[in-house]
Amino acid sequence: MAVRLRLRRDGRRHYAFFHLVAADSRAPRDGKFIEKLGYYNPNTDPPTLHFNHERVLYWLQNGAHPTETVRSLLSREGILLKLHLWRKGKTPQEIEAAYEAWKAQKAARKNSSI
Numbered sequence: 001m002a003v004r005l006r007l008r009r010d011g012r013r014h015y016a017f018f019h020l021v022a023a024d025s026r027a028p029r030d031g032k033f034i035e036k037l038g039y040y041n042p043n044t045d046p047p048t049l050h051f052n053h054e055r056v057l058y059w060l061q062n063g064a065h066p067t068e069t070v071r072s073l074l075s076r077e078g079i080l081l082k083l084h085l086w087r088k089g090k091t092p093q094e095i096e097a098a099y100e101a102w103k104a105q106k107a108a109r110k111n112s113s114i
Contacts, residue, residue: 002026003064005056005074007040008033017041020051020070022059035059040073053079061086078102 002025007018009030018040021033037059038051056074060066060083066074074080078099085095 003034003059003062005037005059005064005066005070007067007069015043017043020056020073022064025065049073049077051077051079053077053082057082057086078106 003022004025005020005022006029008021008023009016010019011017019036020038020040022035022037023031023033027033035055037055038049040050041048051074056079060079071080081102082095082099085098090098
């Protein structure tokens with residue numbers, strides 16, 4: 001069974017929001033899924049993202065493939081950075097230190113552009 005991390009549409013007409021789910025690649029977009037991992041609401045300004053980082057990393061480490069949209073959202077959240085460091089053989093402390101440094105750099109960049 002090939003597992004994909006994908007967005008599952010929810011909400012009403014003209015006001016969609018999405019749940020990040022782990023699903024069998026053969027299942028329909030809004031059909032059966034294995035686990036709900038978070039949500040994405042593009043209607044707010046800025047868009048709201050909330051993911052369970054540990055579970056997303058678990059699925060990625062065990063071979064789940066994200067869709068292109070999900071890949072960009074995970075990259076924006078820094079989850080793919082954690083996965084990259086894990087694959088390089090870094091310790092959990094090194095991974096968290098690098099992630100916190102990345103978050104601080106991102107916040108500084110955001111504040112300097114305002």
